[in-house]
Amino acid sequence: MSQIMMTFPGGKHKVLTMSYDDGTDHDKKLVEIFNATNIKGTFHLNSGLLGANGKISKEEVERLYKGHEVSTHTVTHPTIERSPRERIVEEFVEDRKSLEQLVGYPVRGTSYPNGSFNSYVKEILPHLGIEYARTVHSTGNFWLPDDFLAWNPTCHHNQDLMEKAEQFVSLNKKQYLNLFYVWGHSFEFERDQNWQVIEDFCAYVGNRDDILYATNIEIVDYINAFRHLKFAADSQFVYNPSAQSVWLSVDEKIVEVKGGQQVDL
Numbered sequence: 001m002s003q004i005m006m007t008f009p010g011g012k013h014k015v016l017t018m019s020y021d022d023g024t025d026h027d028k029k030l031v032e033i034f035n036a037t038n039i040k041g042t043f044h045l046n047s048g049l050l051g052a053n054g055k056i057s058k059e060e061v062e063r064l065y066k067g068h069e070v071s072t073h074t075v076t077h078p079t080i081e082r083s084p085r086e087r088i089v090e091e092f093v094e095d096r097k098s099l100e101q102l103v104g105y106p107v108r109g110t111s112y113p114n115g116s117f118n119s120y121v122k123e124i125l126p127h128l129g130i131e132y133a134r135t136v137h138s139t140g141n142f143w144l145p146d147d148f149l150a151w152n153p154t155c156h157h158n159q160d161l162m163e164k165a166e167q168f169v170s171l172n173k174k175q176y177l178n179l180f181y182v183w184g185h186s187f188e189f190e191r192d193q194n195w196q197v198i199e200d201f202c203a204y205v206g207n208r209d210d211i212l213y214a215t216n217i218e219i220v221d222y223i224n225a226f227r228h229l230k231f232a233a234d235s236q237f238v239y240n241p242s243a244q245s246v247w248l249s250v251d252e253k254i255v256e257v258k259g260g261q262q263v264d265l
Contacts, residue, residue: 002265004235006177006226007247008212011254013174014142015212016205017042017219019134019153019183021073021111023049023056026186031064033199037206042216044073044111044134047098054187061102069215070103072096072110072130079116088121092128109133109216111183122149132220134183142168142178148220153181158188161197165205174249179219180205222246229257237264 008015018041020030027043034041043065051057056064074080074091075098083091092110099107108131112121115136125133132148138155145151155164161182168180182201189195205211214222225242232238239262240246248255250265257263 002235002251003249004231004265005175005249006223007174007249007254008177008222009245009247010212011247011249012210012212013176014168014171014178014180014210015214015219016168016180017182017214017216019044019111019181019216021113021183021185022046022077022187023061023073024185024187025054025056026190027056028064029195030186030189030198031068033202034068037202038213039202039206040068040213040215040218042069042071042109044071044109045095045099046073046075046077046113047095047102048075049077058102061099062104065103069109069217070099070107071216072099072107074110074113077113079114080112080121081116081118085124088124089128092125092130096129109220112136117150125149132216134181134216136183140164142171142180144177144179144223151181151216153183154179155182157182157184157198157201158192158194161201162204165201169205169208169211174252235265237262 007013020041021044023045049055072092072095075095080088096107110130111134132151134151137152138159139152142154171178189198225244225246228242229246230239238257240257240259243259245256245258
């Protein structure tokens, strides 16, 4: 009986994603750092606050975040678990509509403003087109999320970032998949005068052949594509109904299952 396991694209077993909130002007410097080191970020924006009080303007959004992901953060950044259903719906749907007009693709994720959410909010989100939601509860580990609507990051960038980076880079056991998820706000680097923290981190973990660099939604889509694979009852072949490729480790041999194709295992 073959041993069949999911890998990340190309057979990689480590993925890094970055998640930054509020869309302040300091995102410009952060995006430059990411772009120089092949790192991808997800940027959670409040469409109702764009262009005000040091925030990115609407006209800058598409160009600045090209190659990264724009995600919702509600229109006005309320404490969402204290909001009535009607306001929850409007905050997320109107934010999606406004941001989609700026970037030209479906906006499908969020981070909870003020870290506020509860089970009631989680139940509503899928009906609003939201497929994942990041919390502010750091796990300190590199596990894949069990619940995309309560997606706990590895750490905030002020939580021993380089120590965790060294741990992540040194991981070499391919029986595990490892996700390093960093979150924060770009204005914190300016406030704390510690831009060197993220510059050193990105220089260290970026541009590595054994790490996949992905946005939040790219990770969601890939894992869902794996979950939607149709395996034969005896696992001798598999059909991929999705549009994107999925990579498998079959008895330690890396196999690409292209979108719309069936592959013998």
